[in-house]
Amino acid sequence: MNIVTIRASSLAELFDCPARWEAKHILGMRMPSGAAAHLGTAVHASTGLFDQATLDGAPIxxxxxxxxxxxxxxxxxxxxxWDDTDPAAAERIGLALHARYxxxxxxxxxxxxxxxxCERLExxxxxxxxxxTTDRVRTTEAGFGISDLKTGGRAVGTDGTAVTAGHGPQLGVYELLAEHALGVPISAPAQIVGLNTGKTAAxxxxxxxxxxxxxAALLGTEDQPGLLQHASRLIHSGAFYGNGKSVLCSAKYCPRHATCPYKS
Structure with a gap:
């Protein structure tokens, strides 16, 4: 069986729309980054610099x-x-979230x-x-755990708690990668650090x-296949069907949308 490489960040997209995943990650079809994704990249860059300096013992x-x-x-x-997004406004939002983080x-x-x-875990x-790349690995009373930064308009609820729904499989992969890269057991709960990209301070x-x-859902059991087993079967079958009901089914998010027979 040939080995197919999967980026941890792409697993959710594979199950959301296999045809879109194939276009991006097998066929290499490219498209510009969206404004929201670019803002997330920027926040990751600044918070990563801040945390790494602290970890190095030379805080900034x-x-x-x-x-x-x-x-x-x-x-x-x-x-x-950028579509109808103002880069200057995105910068203001990003700076506010960076400061709060x-x-x-x-x-x-x-x-x-x-x-x-983690370069490769076969x-x-x-x-x-x-x-x-796992955003962060932290120590807790329960042992080592991963932390993953998520930005977005619905990243944090009005109660101040980060939204975790739908992120489990991706974080499961990040746990495997972190264990392999650092050589330490990951036993603490996975943590989402949410940063809500609202237009107002509130x-x-x-x-x-x-x-x-x-x-747990990623690896499965002897009786119940996990998501990695399902991913393997899907990828190696070559049956990359589309999902016309995906919220990302549009030319803005999918490079093959113009010719896709599954689109909504």
């Missing part, structure tokens, strides 16, 4: 780290479809790894190789939420 201020966010937003070499989230965390990259029996909420044992 939130303002010092914010430069990475501005540089990412303004990167002229990045292909970004540094003041409200980071001081409560005990990171042992920032942007932990699972020969499934014909899959997992790859990706809507720019930050918060955390936890997922217990996200690997």
């Amino acid at each position: 201020t939130a303002d010092d780290a914010a430069g990475a966010l501005v540089d990412t937003i303004r990167d002229k070499n990045a292909e970004v479809d 540094c003041a409200e989230i980071a001081p409560r965390q005990h990171y042992v790894g920032v942007e932990v990259a 699972i020969p029996e499934l014909g899959l190789a997992l790859t990706g 809507a720019q909420r930050v918060g955390t939420g936890e997922i217990e044992s996200p690997r």
Whole structure:
């Protein structure tokens, strides 16, 4: 069985619309990054710089780290479809969320790894190789656990808790990757760090939420196949059917939308 590489961040898309996943990750069809995704990349850059400096024992201020966010937003070499989004407004939102993360989230965390990259974790029996970068690995009373930053308009509820629904399979993969990269057991609940990209200060909420044992559904049991087994069967069958009811079924998100027979 040939080995197919899967990025951890793409697993949810595989199950949402296999045809879109194939277009991006097998056929290499490309399209500009959306404004929301680019903002998320910028926030990851600045918060990562802040946390890594602390981990290195040479902490910097939130303002010092914010430069990475501005540089990412303004990167002229990045292909970004801003559509009707104002880059300046995105920058303001990103800076506000960065400041809140540094003041409200980071001081409560005990990171042992920032942007932990795993080049390749092969699972020969499934014909899959997992790859990706785990945002953070932290220590808790329950042991080591991963933390994943999520930005978006619905990343944090009005109660201040990060939305965790739908993120379990992806975080399960990140746990596997972090264990392989760092060589430590991941036993604490997975944590989502949500940063809500609202236009007003009140809507720019930050918060955390936890997922217990996200690997359970991923790996399955002897009696019940897990999502990785299903992913393997789907990918190796070549049956990349489309999902016309996907909320991302549009030319804005799918590079094959113009010719896709499954589109809504």
